[in-house]
Amino acid sequence: MVNINAIQPDMPVVCLNDGQFATVDYLEGIDSIKLKKDSNGEHHYIPVRWVLSTDGGKVKVDRPGEEAMEMWAKFPIS
Numbered sequence: 001m002v003n004i005n006a007i008q009p010d011m012p013v014v015c016l017n018d019g020q021f022a023t024v025d026y027l028e029g030i031d032s033i034k035l036k037k038d039s040n041g042e043h044h045y046i047p048v049r050w051v052l053s054t055d056g057g058k059v060k061v062d063r064p065g066e067e068a069m070e071m072w073a074k075f076p077i078s
Contacts, residue, residue, distance in 0.1 A: 015065035
């Protein structure tokens, strides 16, 4: 189980292939991670359940970056 308290602002969010696709803005409750604005000036959210690890100062998720970006949400996940 991942320690969600280890998820901190400005941590890179990386996909299964270790490519960075986002940066943590902050933890939104216990279920969502709010990401910093993208190149279009929009925030997105990913569920904490996607997180595999927070080792090495980065948040690693359980899917490829393109899939994560297709599935991220505009609002907090509950």
